[in-house]
Each structure stands twice: as C-alpha cells, then as structure tokens.
Amino acid sequence: MSFTFIDLKVESSIATITFNRPDKRNAMSDEMRSEFITALERVAADKAIRALVLTGAGKGFCAGGDISGMERRMQAPAGEVGFNGWHRQQRVHYTQSLLHTMPKPVIAAVNGAASGLGADTALACDFIIASEWASFSWSYIKRGIIPDGGGMYFLPRRVGLARAKELIFTGRKVDAGEALALGLIDRKTSADALLADAQAWGLEMSKGSATALALGKTILNQSFELSAQQVFAQGSQAQGICYTSTEHRESVMAFLAQSAAKE
Incomplete structure (x- = not known):
C-alpha cells in the first residue's frame, strides 16, 4: 500500500515513519491519521522491525490537528456535533494507543515545532530526541479545548503535575534547551544529525530479546x-x-x- 501523507521506510531493522504534509507543517488530517494507523499496525506486526523512529518532513514535526477539520466539525448540525466528536476521539485515542503500546522501542525525532496533538504524539513515544530547532507547545487552550492525544496522562509523568498544568494552562512554547532541562525530552542533537542519531539509538535499544x-x-x-x-x-x-x-x-x-x- 502506498501512502500520500505518511512515508514509511525500513532500513537495518529500524522503521522510520515521516509525517509528510510539510506545506501544512504536518498537521494531522483525518486522511493522514488513517494512513498513520495503517503504518503503525504494519510496524507492530512485522517481527523483522526492531524499533520505530517517528519524525516530520520539512521544518515542523507536527502542528497538531488540521484546522480545516475543526471547521468542518463546527459546520455539522448541532445535534450531531457531540457524537461526531466522540467518534473522532475514538480514532485519535486508537492512534495514540497504537504508538504507546507498540511492542518495540519508539523514538520521536522532533525536527521542529510539535504543537497540540503533535506534542502529545511525541510524548506517546518511549523516548524523545530533538534538534535545536524543535519546540513544544500544548496549544489546545488557545482553541478552547483540552489535550486529547494523551498529554494529560504523559506530560505529568515527564515533568511533574505542577509544571504540566502550567504548560497546558498557558499553551506557551518550550524550546529544545528548556525541554531538555525540564526532562520533557531525553536528548538534544543537531538538525543534521537528528535522524541518524535517532535511528542509531533505536538500533541500540533493540539489540536485546x-x-x-x-x-x-x-x-x-x-x-x-x-x-x-x-x-x-x-x-x-x-x-x-x-x-x-x-x-x-x-x-x-x-x-x-x-x-x-x-x-
């Protein structure tokens, strides 16, 4: 199966999934999510794949949910908005669960801005390595919504409850240096070395049984x-x-x- 918004490559037993909507800063559309689910299921089922690296094409990691999708949801009849939202949330949570429970190491290689759902998606991985251009923001508050991709579960476990509340309540941007100091990310490297470092780390983490x-x-x-x-x-x-x-x-x-x- 070929993908339009996802790139999946496997080399030396390490799979690399790249969000591939650089013109939209890799914002997650419904179509992109469907491809992401298929790619994650394929990686999980393939015993020859020992680890997974997740990154973004272009200057961004993932800008969160696609705003055009939000607009379409608001245009639905009032009596359908709630159920439509519930149905969409099931897909979001299934995707994040696939990532979180992947039976092999998963490393987020954050190359640029990870905002909203993009930041949650990085947190759903086992480890996070970021370039100097990376940034993180739980910007949901600016759209009048709450983190729905696991941020309220993962973020306190990374940085503590009080700091997680501060980041979620303000939606402010955290650069790579602060993210490392807070324990939000595990490693920082150069943009040029990011993908190679992440893949090497995946190989190192998956040598055992x-x-x-x-x-x-x-x-x-x-x-x-x-x-x-x-x-x-x-x-x-x-x-x-x-x-x-x-x-x-x-x-x-x-x-x-x-x-x-x-x-």
Whole structure:
C-alpha cells in the first residue's frame, strides 16, 4: 500500500515513519491519521522491525490537528456535533494507543515545532530526541479545548503535575534547551544529525530479546498505576513466557558453551 501523507521506510531493522504534509507543517488530517494507523499496525506486526523512529518532513514535526477539520466539525448540525466528536476521539485515542503500546522501542525525532496533538504524539513515544530547532507547545487552550492525544496522562509523568498544568494552562512554547532541562525530552542533537542519531539509538535499544522487551515495556507502561504486587504478578507471568522463548534458550546455551570453553 502506498501512502500520500505518511512515508514509511525500513532500513537495518529500524522503521522510520515521516509525517509528510510539510506545506501544512504536518498537521494531522483525518486522511493522514488513517494512513498513520495503517503504518503503525504494519510496524507492530512485522517481527523483522526492531524499533520505530517517528519524525516530520520539512521544518515542523507536527502542528497538531488540521484546522480545516475543526471547521468542518463546527459546520455539522448541532445535534450531531457531540457524537461526531466522540467518534473522532475514538480514532485519535486508537492512534495514540497504537504508538504507546507498540511492542518495540519508539523514538520521536522532533525536527521542529510539535504543537497540540503533535506534542502529545511525541510524548506517546518511549523516548524523545530533538534538534535545536524543535519546540513544544500544548496549544489546545488557545482553541478552547483540552489535550486529547494523551498529554494529560504523559506530560505529568515527564515533568511533574505542577509544571504540566502550567504548560497546558498557558499553551506557551518550550524550546529544545528548556525541554531538555525540564526532562520533557531525553536528548538534544543537531538538525543534521537528528535522524541518524535517532535511528542509531533505536538500533541500540533493540539489540536485546524482542520477547523480553515487548513484555517488559507492557508492564513498565502500567507501573505507575499498578501496585507492587500487581507488577510482581504480571512480571511472573511474563517471565514464564520468556523462559520458553528462543532468545532465552539460545543466550543461555551460548553462555554455557562459552563458560565451558574457558575451563
């Protein structure tokens, strides 16, 4: 399947998805979201892909929701606005959930402005690396709405509750330097090196057992909401699966053979 608003490439087991509406600063239209969902489902299902890098074409990462879509929603009959909005939110949340629960490392390579839904989308990734031209803003307040792409869940976990409230209530812009200081991003690099650095990081993070990584990520994603006993219980179940994996068996046998050779 070919894409119009998304570019998907795979090289050396690392998938790179690029938002490709540079003339609109990669604002997320309904059509672009549908392609994004398809690309994410494809990456999740392909066992040959070990990690995912997400970035934007041109000068922006993602400018958030497409304003023309907002205009069309307001033109719907009054009695349909609520249900239409609910239906759209299901698609938004499904997309963000696919990104957040991807069973392999996901790195946002933020090349420019990440605003509104764009900022939430970066947060839904496991790690964020940004260029010196990157910026972040939860600009929803300026449109009279609230963060709907996971920002109210992810942002407090990144920067703390009070700072998250300040950023969401004001919608102000955060440059790459401040983002690094706040812990909003994990790494900062040059614009020229951004994509290569992100892909190299993805390769580094995905060298281990894909089974152990996927199961571990699933539990870690829930660890703030679960009790210690629940984490232990889920960990026990996951470890039982790991014991049966090919990666575990091969690594143990290789270690034993290496130890025997040294004797």
